Amino acid sequence: MSLHKQIMGNEIMTENEIAKKQKICIQCQNCCKYITFLLPAEKINDLFDYYIKRGFTIEEIKGGPWCGYHILEIYSPCPHLTEQGCSIYNNRPKICRDYNGLTDIAMREKCMWLLLEKEKEEKGLVEEFDVGGWRN
Numbered sequence: 246m247s248l249h250k251q252i253m254g255n256e257i258m259t260e261n262e263i264a265k266k267q268k269i270c271i272q273c274q275n276c277c278k279y280i281t282f283l284l285p286a287e288k289i290n291d292l293f294d295y296y297i298k299r300g301f302t303i304e305e306i307k308g309g310p311w312c313g314y315h316i317l318e319i320y321s322p323c324p325h326l327t328e329q330g331c332s333i334y335n336n337r338p339k340i341c342r343d344y345n346g347l348t349d350i351a352m353r354e355k356c357m358w359l360l361l362e363k364e365k366e367e368k369g370l371v372e373e374f375d376v377g378g379w380r381n
């Protein structure tokens with residue numbers, strides 16, 4: 246393996262890709278601030294008012310493979326989050342090391358790594374950007 250590549254989470258990334266992702270995560274921090282999850286319509290109906298009263302926002306997905314599911318979201322920043330990033334970065338939990346906002350349907354639209362995908366599309370590159378699990 247090249248000295249300029251590293252294994253991060255489940256993927257091999259160049260230093261340039263890692264640096265770009267780090268920079269974006271420091272600006273974004275959304276997955277450290279919001280708790281989001283997906284529920285199918287039948288699980289929402291009876292509990293809709295309950296979730297709203299508990300402070301969640303609920304958005305229905307109207308098309309695509311997750312059509313009919315609802316994204317539940319609540320603002321709940323992690324106590325380890327600072328303006329400079331994660332205060333326990335070297336000891337952060339495995340779930341944080343492996344997390345990829347782009348493959349989390351409930352978070353994807355908030356994940357600023359989308360910018361990297363758009364950048365790649367604009368350059369006319371057809372292959373998918375390798376976005377496997379690593380952040381911050």
Ligand code: SF4
Nearest residue numbers: 277323325326331341
């Ligand atoms: S532990 Fe660190 S990386 Fe994990 S959610 Fe908290 S601030 Fe974010």
Ligand code: SF4
Nearest residue numbers: 270273276346356357
């Ligand atoms: S993984 Fe995505 S949602 Fe999380 S901080 Fe980085 S850019 Fe933001």
